[in-house]
Amino acid sequence: MKKKIIKISSIVLVVSIIVFGIYYKMKSGNVVTTELHEVAYGRVADFVEETGTVKSRSQRTIYSEATGEIKSIHVTEGDFVTEGDPIAEIDSEKLEIEIKSLDAQIGGLRATYKEAIKPVDKEEIAKAQASVNKTKVLLNEAKRNLENSKKLYESQAISHEAYKTAEENLAVQENTLKIEENELQLLKKGVSSNIKNQYEAQIAQLVYQKEILEKSREELMIKAPVSGIITETFLKEGAYVQQGTEVIEIANIKDLYIEVDVLASEVGEIKENGSAIIFSEDLGIDKLEGKVEKIYPKAFSKVSDLGIEQKRVRIEVAITENTELKIGYEVDCKFELWSKANILVVPDNTVFDFNDSKYVFIVEKDIAVLKKIETGLEGEDYIEIQSGLKEGDKVIVSPNEDIEEGVKIKDQND
Known part of the structure; x- marks a missing residue:
């Protein structure tokens, strides 16, 4: 998975004039039309972002406990089954013959034993x-x-x-x-106790062998271990299976969570019960609320998409909202590392470096004015302003070489 670190600020009570981040400029004479943003109090937060996979807590892969040919499969993908429902059956003809053979041996030996111990x-x-x-x-x-x-x-x-x-x-x-x-x-x-014991031991051994076969016969009927939806069938009727072969996957689609692998160097600031934001551009998911439910105690090695071996720690994220997510979907998860609220902030694309200091252009009486500022916490979208600006100031978004002090400014939204 590709790892991203995103710093995002959510602005409270901000009158923003940003429209999809588009900057354009129209210059007519000495008037420059551009985008303005009104300074306001808001919140800055730092996040780590990773891609995770949607899973079910009750997701189970059902394996064959017997060897033989699949005689029938009673379910298809998408079917709902209740715990104990039959879902597949392995042919039992050969096993039935073996059981009948043991029945005949047990019957013959019991007859001989009965004859041996009858009164003279x-x-x-x-x-x-x-x-x-x-x-x-x-x-x-x-x-x-x-x-x-x-x-x-x-x-x-x-x-x-x-x-x-x-x-x-x-x-x-x-x-x-x-x-x-x-x-x-x-x-x-009459017959000695030793002879009786020999007969009884032989009969008991055959009965035990029969019980094993009858237990195996029960295993030929594969049943659902839990209630849920059939999410995948791995075999078709007529396939020959060995003990331990995957047959069917079943899951409870109402008990979903997201499994995410985070770099070990970044997991330290993520806390259990902390919030997580779930989103996906591909699936059209803007924002779902999640909660960090479990952080695994052990790191493991994983090769990234770039072929780099990394140490990662697995995190389970509970989905706290109703959702149409399905098992196997890949979604992005953001974990909040820290935040600071009720501070003066501006978009990061309004601030620039000049003479080893931080500056913005503000607009006073429709005229661009260069303003030196001091910044604090920096996010991907917003930066904390410690001095140089006040609430309500209007700053120019993405200023370029056409913006200079003294130029008359027109708000593109006017």
Whole structure:
């Protein structure tokens, strides 16, 4: 932004004969027609001027929280929406398939778990108990057979192989009894708590995965976070978006302010709650009242239009009047640095330097008279007069070489 420093005085009770700052002169004989200004009391103020951008305090850019193709956009620029209204939707077909797949897995695992923990049939326990009893009988027979085989082997009535067969049969019956007794105990106890915990953990994991997908499904419907006007849509239907992609901008057009970046070297005299004047020749805005609402505590670097890096401080200006300003407009803002009121002032284009002093031409009885003056505060448009003039004096505006002491003067407005 191009920076300007403007010093302007607003004149109170001034009878000004300035017409759009136009100076012209008509000379007929020794009479010069020119513009006159009547000296009066007024005010001098010093301002710093910068260009700012109109923004909304509730302006929000809405980003996609999911990945996919834009299925539909329910709003257009200029539409008013209420908080929570759907504004766009991302295609959910792929996500629905994943959710159905998880539903099937959860259902299958729950069925298996239910089957595993159901009570054991009493008939099965009875059968298992009968097998254990039968094996015990066979085990006792095997023990007796081994004792007989040992005596017969020692008396050399049977072979060693026959004796070894009796030993092996006993071992088989002992192992069989252990297995059947374990199976009987398992049937009586049911599934262990460890097995139950494993099933329950697997089911919980699948349910959690499903909840994540269902949450993602909610994110596929993009809703307005605040009430306001749709100011911009960044995408069209059919566009593919990633998480974090800009989708829509929404703002409250009734809650506008102006963001201005002021040179750090000039921001020191600007105060919060101080006045600001908003204007724009391009927009036909002559003067709007504003108020300095916030001065940021930190400066930042910014490259000017001339390519010069500058330190600037951001200022927020509240608009205190009803206005037709729109978001994104650029307007000029003037911040008052100081002012002095109820002082004698003249336009700055009436004062000139002569012999290292300040002078004006006044008109007395229609004759130009050179008058030495002492000046004080200087503004862009007006200068404070400390001595040499009094209220009601008429001074010549923009005097040139045709104006000299003793020349007869005629007011161009007469």
